[in-house]
Amino acid sequence: MTDSTLVLANKNYSSWSLRAWLVCTHAGFKFEEVVIPLRESGTHEAILRYSPSGKLPVLLHGGVTVWDSLAICEYVAEQFPAAGLWPAEAPARAHARAVAAEMHSGFLDLRRNMPMNIRSSLPGLGMTPEVQSDINRITAIWRECRKSSGGDFLFGDFTIADAMFAPVASRLITYGVELDEDAHSYADVLMELPMMRAWVAEAKDEPWIIPDFEF
Numbered sequence: 001m002t003d004s005t006l007v008l009a010n011k012n013y014s015s016w017s018l019r020a021w022l023v024c025t026h027a028g029f030k031f032e033e034v035v036i037p038l039r040e041s042g043t044h045e046a047i048l049r050y051s052p053s054g055k056l057p058v059l060l061h062g063g064v065t066v067w068d069s070l071a072i073c074e075y076v077a078e079q080f081p082a083a084g085l086w087p088a089e090a091p092a093r094a095h096a097r098a099v100a101a102e103m104h105s106g107f108l109d110l111r112r113n114m115p116m117n118i119r120s121s122l123p124g125l126g127m128t129p130e131v132q133s134d135i136n137r138i139t140a141i142w143r144e145c146r147k148s149s150g151g152d153f154l155f156g157d158f159t160i161a162d163a164m165f166a167p168v169a170s171r172l173i174t175y176g177v178e179l180d181e182d183a184h185s186y187a188d189v190l191m192e193l194p195m196m197r198a199w200v201a202e203a204k205d206e207p208w209i210i211p212d213f214e215f
């Protein structure tokens, strides 16, 4: 038994859940998992039993309740300083926080038109000029960060910034988006992380289908 529970939505569809789960898992946080399927009768009431915002993910740790993926990431970074969830140097840390916040609050066209759907293959669907423009900005962030870090990840080792973009890598595959070599290679790095592969395997095993996200 642990005193920590991470409550998630469907692994196939919930990009916010994936981000928080990756960060908790990478930090070595021991937690129990509860998955609440979205868009079923009773979903809202079930979520409200854990999360005052009515949204997932939410982390329950001892007496502390942390909802919202980015707040969970920050909380876990404070609890596990040795996990290096933010870069050690202040300028890189500020940069990492800026790109993580940009992902958290932005790219609405990409999020709306290409919802995460790990198990499906929907090449060509969802693309609009606005979506392409979001993808161009995201891949420019990836290119610039990796160029200056010189590593596989955005800031050297895996950080919260990488977790924030992991669902984008999955979307690019689902919707068959054409990528340059650099973006392709970063998407591969994210998708090949053992923890990402574990999430994908569990997403593929889920029984729930949400027709709105299946076109």
Ligand SMILES: N[C@@H](CCC(=O)N[C@@H](CS)C(=O)NCC(=O)O)C(=O)O
Binding pocket: 009, 013, 014, 015, 016, 017, 038, 039, 043, 044, 054, 055, 056, 057, 067, 068, 069, 070
């Ligand atoms: N800003 C929030 C967004 C969370 C969010 O929108 N979660 C969705 C699932 S991915 C949700 O719980 N929706 C509730 C529902 O559809 O009933 C975060 O970063 O955690």
